[in-house]
Amino acid sequence: MKMRGARILLEALRCEGVNHIFGYPGGAVLHIYDEMIKHAESLGIKHYLVRHEQAALFGAAGYTQATGKTGVALVTSGPGGTNAVTGVANAFMDSLPMVVFTGQVPTNLIGNDAFQEADLTGITRSCVKHNYLVKKVEDLAPTIKEAFYVASTGRPGPVLVDLPKDMTAQELEFSYPETIEMRSYKPQTQGNPKAVRRAVEAMLEAERPVLYIGGGAIHGGAHDEVRRLAERLNLPTTCTLMGLGAFPASHPLSLGMLGMHGGYWTNMAVNNCDLLISIGARFDDRVTGKLTEFAKGARFIHVDIDPSCISKNVPCDFPIIGDSKVVVQQMLDEVEQMVGHGANITPRQGWHDQIAAWREQHPFWFKEDGDIIKPQYVIHELHRLTGGKAVVSADVGQHQMWTAQLYGFDHPRNWLNSGGLGAMGYGFPAAIGAAVARPNDLVVAVVGDGGFQMSCNELATIKQYNIPVKILVINNGYLGMVRQWQEQFYEHRYSHSNIEVAPDFLKLAGAYDVPAMRATKASEVTAVLEKALNTPGPMLIEMQVAREENVFPIVPAGAALKDMILA
Amino acid sequence: MKHTISLLVENEYGMLSRVSGLFSARGYQIDTLNVAPTLEEGVSRMTLTTHGNDHIIEQILRQTLKLVKVIQVTDMTANPHVEREMVMLTVSARRGEERQEVLSLVKIFRARVVDVSEDALILELTGNGEKVEAFINLLRTIGIQDMVRTGPVAMTRVAAVRALQQIEDEEEFSELTLNEKV
Numbered sequence A: 001m002k003m004r005g006a007r008i009l010l011e012a013l014r015c016e017g018v019n020h021i022f023g024y025p026g027g028a029v030l031h032i033y034d035e036m037i038k039h040a041e042s043l044g045i046k047h048y049l050v051r052h053e054q055a056a057l058f059g060a061a062g063y064t065q066a067t068g069k070t071g072v073a074l075v076t077s078g079p080g081g082t083n084a085v086t087g088v089a090n091a092f093m094d095s096l097p098m099v100v101f102t103g104q105v106p107t108n109l110i111g112n113d114a115f116q117e118a119d120l121t122g123i124t125r126s127c128v129k130h131n132y133l134v135k136k137v138e139d140l141a142p143t144i145k146e147a148f149y150v151a152s153t154g155r156p157g158p159v160l161v162d163l164p165k166d167m168t169a170q171e172l173e174f175s176y177p178e179t180i181e182m183r184s185y186k187p188q189t190q191g192n193p194k195a196v197r198r199a200v201e202a203m204l205e206a207e208r209p210v211l212y213i214g215g216g217a218i219h220g221g222a223h224d225e226v227r228r229l230a231e232r233l234n235l236p237t238t239c240t241l242m243g244l245g246a247f248p249a250s251h252p253l254s255l256g257m258l259g260m261h262g263g264y265w266t267n268m269a270v271n272n273c274d275l276l277i278s279i280g281a282r283f284d285d286r287v288t289g290k291l292t293e294f295a296k297g298a299r300f301i302h303v304d305i306d307p308s309c310i311s312k313n314v315p316c317d318f319p320i321i322g323d324s325k326v327v328v329q330q331m332l333d334e335v336e337q338m339v340g341h342g343a344n345i346t347p348r349q350g351w352h353d354q355i356a357a358w359r360e361q362h363p364f365w366f367k368e369d370g371d372i373i374k375p376q377y378v379i380h381e382l383h384r385l386t387g388g389k390a391v392v393s394a395d396v397g398q399h400q401m402w403t404a405q406l407y408g409f410d411h412p413r414n415w416l417n418s419g420g421l422g423a424m425g426y427g428f429p430a431a432i433g434a435a436v437a438r439p440n441d442l443v444v445a446v447v448g449d450g451g452f453q454m455s456c457n458e459l460a461t462i463k464q465y466n467i468p469v470k471i472l473v474i475n476n477g478y479l480g481m482v483r484q485w486q487e488q489f490y491e492h493r494y495s496h497s498n499i500e501v502a503p504d505f506l507k508l509a510g511a512y513d514v515p516a517m518r519a520t521k522a523s524e525v526t527a528v529l530e531k532a533l534n535t536p537g538p539m540l541i542e543m544q545v546a547r548e549e550n551v552f553p554i555v556p557a558g559a560a561l562k563d564m565i566l567a
Numbered sequence B: 001m002k003h004t005i006s007l008l009v010e011n012e013y014g015m016l017s018r019v020s021g022l023f024s025a026r027g028y029q030i031d032t033l034n035v036a037p038t039l040e041e042g043v044s045r046m047t048l049t050t051h052g053n054d055h056i057i058e059q060i061l062r063q064t065l066k067l068v069k070v071i072q073v074t075d076m077t078a079n080p081h082v083e084r085e086m087v088m089l090t091v092s093a094r095r096g097e098e099r100q101e102v103l104s105l106v107k108i109f110r111a112r113v114v115d116v117s118e119d120a121l122i123l124e125l126t127g128n129g130e131k132v133e134a135f136i137n138l139l140r141t142i143g144i145q146d147m148v149r150t151g152p153v154a155m156t157r158v159a160a161v162r163a164l165q166q167i168e169d170e171e172e173f174s175e176l177t178l179n180e181k182v
């Protein structure tokens, strides 16, 4: 049967097992929306209409962060596409598998400065894993197949498919390719056995090893293997911001998060280790601080699926290209072989004791201050009341760092945030995507008063679909992270970071007919949180917190990890 | 140090801007660039020259290889290879001594005269970079009115190809494997 390109797109999505898409209509994609109203339901596809294209992308990103399934977004040409660019860049920086469909003016108008024309493949070229402009309707189905394949394999990333309007109007017999073979794209999953052996030898020799886990371990689903490796070799284990949950925070070997706002003991351990074993992390500047001072006395093992990550920032002694899950399993096998041949696994008690002493010296702490709500206390209570089991989506700022430090993630895919791009406005829409993907889990968006005002329009979305996201607004009346830097590094000159002129968040929620609660005193926090979390459906919770609290420790930008400021 | 890098790419729309965009986005320099079809349908070869320390070159090789439609990346400079570029020059060559001098240089360099007029010649020369440079420098003193250079193309020497094959067969682990699509 012949069908319009628009219908072919939907059929292809079904073949890819897509059940949810986030989008926003416009002229160039109207054929697609027209087919959608007729066929989406029978194809098992549900479309969520957001209130701004950026939220469609962030929703799809939250969806994939919470599940590992490829996120899908659909927006129109021109302004629809340009509004989506931040979301594409975010997915690129955090290696999120996403396929983004954008409308485009008809092929005969491309290049004419037509109404709502933007060169979306050109604009996004530097922030996609790959992108396509479909120029023949015959290419449509194979392109979609390739797009999903490229997005979800190797180092995952966003793939954009630009669809000129005539491509969705022309008719063709639908057939979907079953297999795919690309001579130019062959991700390597298996680590080189010799490289693995040399790395394991180094692990057995090391006296002060640290295991350093990044987002790649979550993408690769390597959490079990990582835990077994840490336990088998007694490896103190730290996670990056993106890797939180890949190793249980409550595990005795857990060091928590490292880097700019990492724990004192964590950064000290990294700074003093003699072997740093990196799995799916990329030695980001927010992790390493001053590069020349980073883990100066250590050798580096670096497992990464992306060869270009290896030795990009620090020279690596033991590079291993491969999938995190596969390679760590290879390492485990290699360990058993060596033990079989008489190799010894040392307890390294002295090293563990040293780290414990550092931890005792400077744990995460905050001062209570009468009835003023400390933001850290809110996160602490959120953890307690949810048993650490909620899916938590943070925005960007101080509240994000406190959540990363204090929530204590024991499971992968329960922690969503915009790490690489650090895009304010991410937390709330990402939580919507997560709640759509995991309707049986409690999903909490921890957002700042600043970031929430970049995304609060999505209150209409959760109202329309009754999506049970709990929005926890940490309201300090400041662009808090900016204010902190201005306090610490610009002598208290709070230039344009005061945002106390803000809507009444309860009334704002009320305008969207979303229920809301507020706490203004420390003594109210627990009761308000408890009640809000136990009320089914969407809910906004405003916490009016201490205005000038700071995130500690902090490694000043460009300084060495060991030069962190503690209080 | 200067490096000549050879890329095999899918000949698809936007391919050139993907490669050049990568260079500009990451702050690398393209000194010369050459694109043309290969024997295989749908595959083009780009030959580019760039410069940088070992670390930068390593990153260039890996980042370009990461592009989804790049099939192969070779750092020609790392192995014995032959490089050629072509230059065309319009030089002033008035009848008499000047023209004789130009023609003798043409002979020495095994260049060719491809166009003649009253007082100027168009010359064509193929050779490696050094030879081309030397030719240009000598002609400069006489008077170059116009010049176009193609930038080099390069080919690995046959013996070197065999040696590399052998390393691969022995499956020796090296940094080499970081720079290949398997």
Ligand SMILES: Cc1ncc(C[n+]2csc(CCOP(=O)(O)OP(=O)(O)O)c2C)c(N)n1
Pocket (backbone or CB within 6 Å): A395, A396, A397, A398, A399, A400, A422, A423, A424, A425, A447, A448, A449, A450, A451, A452, A474, A476, A478, A479, A480, A481, A482
């Ligand atoms: C889109 C965007 N613009 C600007 C920034 C820079 N920035 C980082 S944190 C921050 C302040 C965030 O304020 P708020 O949302 O209230 O969170 P808080 O730090 O107060 O917890 C700003 C402006 C950013 N990360 N993203």
Ligand SMILES: [Mg+2]
Pocket (backbone or CB within 6 Å): A448, A449, A450, A474, A475, A476, A477, A478, A479, A480
């Ligand atoms: Mg704030």
